[in-house]
Every structure is written in structure tokens, then in C-alpha cells.
Amino acid sequence: MKKSESNIKEISFQAQRPLIAEEVSNFFLDQITDGIYAVDNSGVIRYANPALAHFLGYESVENILGHLFFEYLDKDVFPQIKS
Secondary structure: OOHHHHHHHHHHHHHHHHHHHHHHHHHHHOOOOOOEEEOOOOEEEEEEHOOOOOOOOOOOHHHHOOEEHHHHHOOOOOOOOOO
């Protein structure tokens, strides 16, 4: 194996490391029975575990990803939230 081929494999592995860590984290978060979510700076849900989807009455997290978190708050409990 040439030295350049070895460097390419090392770079490729290093580039994959964050993806592997994210997959492991998501695996464990998906097993938790408490609803867990992550939103971006705009309040858009970027991650949700299956427990949260079930709690909100959905079969899949795909139904809530990309939506504003505020859409799921009870407006009577949080009247300061504007639609």
C-alpha cells in the first residue's frame, strides 16, 4: 500500500467518526422512554425520539421533524405564545 493510500483511508475514517458517534447517541436516545427533542435556533424540531412522537400522538418521528416546537405547546397553558 502506498503512503498516499494510507492517508486517504485515515482521512476517510476520521470524516466518518462524527457520524458514528451520532448514530450511537441516537440509538441510545431512541431507547429512552422519556420524550427527547432538539430544536435549532428557529425552534424547528431537528431531532425527536420515538417516545416524544408517541406522547404527541404520532406513530413516527417523521411526523414532527421540521415543525416548530411551539406548534405542540398548549396555548391555554402558554398564552404568551403567538401562532
